[in-house]
Amino acid sequence: xxxxxxxxxxxxxxxxSRGAAAGGRVAAAFxxxxxxxxxxxxxxxxxxxxxxxxxxxxxxxxxxxxxxxGFGGVFRCSMNLRDKYGHHRVFNTPLCxxxxxxxxxGMAAQGATVIAEMQFADYIFPAFDQIxxxxxxxxxRSGNLFNCGGLTIRAPYGAVGHGGLYHSQSPEAYFAHxxxxxxxxxxxxxxxxxxxxxxxxxxxxxxxxxxxxxxxSPQQDVPVDDYKIPLGKGRVVKEGTDVTIVGYGxxxxxxxxxxxxxxxTYGISCELIDLRTILPWDKELVVQSVMKTGRCIxxxxxxxxxxxxxxxxxxxxxxxxxxxxxxxxxxxxxDTPFPLVFERFYYPDEFKNLDAIQSVLDY
Numbered sequence: 001x002x003x004x005x006x007x008x009x010x011x012x013x014x015x016x017s018r019g020a021a022a023g024g025r026v027a028a029a030f031x032x033x034x035x036x037x038x039x040x041x042x043x044x045x046x047x048x049x050x051x052x053x054x055x056x057x058x059x060x061x062x063x064x065x066x067x068x069x070g071f072g073g074v075f076r077c078s079m080n081l082r083d084k085y086g087h088h089r090v091f092n093t094p095l096c097x098x099x100x101x102x103x104x105x106g107m108a109a110q111g112a113t114v115i116a117e118m119q120f121a122d123y124i125f126p127a128f129d130q131i132x133x134x135x136x137x138x139x140x141r142s143g144n145l146f147n148c149g150g151l152t153i154r155a156p157y158g159a160v161g162h163g164g165l166y167h168s169q170s171p172e173a174y175f176a177h178x179x180x181x182x183x184x185x186x187x188x189x190x191x192x193x194x195x196x197x198x199x200x201x202x203x204x205x206x207x208x209x210x211x212x213x214x215x216x217s218p219q220q221d222v223p224v225d226d227y228k229i230p231l232g233k234g235r236v237v238k239e240g241t242d243v244t245i246v247g248y249g250x251x252x253x254x255x256x257x258x259x260x261x262x263x264x265t266y267g268i269s270c271e272l273i274d275l276r277t278i279l280p281w282d283k284e285l286v287v288q289s290v291m292k293t294g295r296c297i298x299x300x301x302x303x304x305x306x307x308x309x310x311x312x313x314x315x316x317x318x319x320x321x322x323x324x325x326x327x328x329x330x331x332x333x334x335d336t337p338f339p340l341v342f343e344r345f346y347y348p349d350e351f352k353n354l355d356a357i358q359s360v361l362d363y
Contacts, residue, residue: 005262012264041219048077048154049190050214051196052115054226056085059113062200064090066100066117066154073111074119075215077157101153105134108151108205111147115200121157121209122169123291135205136180149203152196156212157185158250158301159347163212164340172303173206176279176311182206182231189220189254191276194229202231211250224354236289242272243295243360245353246286246312248275250302258353268357278308286312287319294325299348304332329356 040130042050056062064078072079083091093100097118104116118124124131139147156172176183182204186192193252199206229232237252238259247255253276259270271289275281290296294314299310309330316328331348339346 006336009115012127017275023276031060036223040223042189042193042222042249043216043219044186044189044192044210045077046074047048047194047220047222049079050222051193052078052081053084053170054197055113055115055341056081056089058226060111062115063107064115064117065093065103067093067095067119069093069117070087073117075212077154077210077215078117096126097123098126098130098200099137100132104151104153105130105138105148108135108148109138109146111150113150113200115152115154116151116165118153118155120153120167120212121171122166124153124155124171127153128174131175131181131205131207132178136178138180139204140180147203148205151205152202152208152212153197153206154196154208156215157209158213159338159343160213161343162340163338163343165337166337168196168338168343170209170300172207172209172278173302173306173308176308178279180204181279182277183209184231184277185209185211186276187211187249187274188214189222191229191235192272193222194227195231195276198228198231199225201228209223209249214250214253216361217253229276230278231277232282233304234273234275234285236271236285237274238270238272239329240269242269242293243288243297243357244271244273244289244293245300245357246273247295247300248278249300251348254348254350255353258350258357259353261350262357264348266358266361268361270357281308281312283315283319286316290316291323294323295363296320296324296328297331297353298328299331299353301333301348303335304330305335307332328361329360331356 001237058181070082100116106145108114135148159168177180184195184199186195243257259272262268298312313328331353334346
């Protein structure tokens, strides 16, 4: 299957567009923007392209590479960049994620600014050692003489509608366990551009996961000028009083739909928080919210056991125990390989989250 998906880019493009179509109603309801000044309508993949374009323009020692990246990438995130900046700065690699990781670490250690792409997050694991044992530890092991701070690794993650077990995984929790890395997951075009620009200029190596089903979802107003969104800071998407709901990435659209139904049908006021970055994550923002609402739900696509929701839930329990009116609930994917025909049952959709909202209110 892997080779078929890489033959010409048509299937991955279809995966992104069909994923957007499947979640179009939710995504359209979610997208709003904090944009100021002159803006242009962008999808998520266009926002990523724009952020990389700015990065290459501002820094002549910046490079982009990965499988099919020179052709624009299978999701078209690097379209036209090789024509604009040359094949020596935007180039293809062999189908070898371990090699991509090794080249990226080496170039960053020598002072280059590197944006490396793993074509699917599912295939990042051959580069796992390069990322967690080399990139993450380079500064520490050298006593701050050397570092890989110029390294950003992009990877499309998550459900798309028909990706199956090798094109639908969400591996962010593996890397959130690694000191020395930063892990960023945008939820919309506006945050994608601002967070990617911040990641590229961050002095630590960054894993930047992009929800492939959001690539061609509805457009959003995105500033034309360069801007950055600080890493490690979450955002209150919607204020509420009854329950705090925490998520990130594509799951935010699902959570906003669940919050809408809860409000319109049951009169429940949900406070919705987009973490944006899970390493480090905005503990203070979440804790303050839960102390106000007394209830907390955390949701993501990745499997429940040892997923990042467990870290959030444990922190809330430690910090907010005397303020809690109900147990902290996690609404996540199942502890199984990602299914193909049963994806709709696996996915933690708005109705599973709505059940959790009712449960914590009824406790």
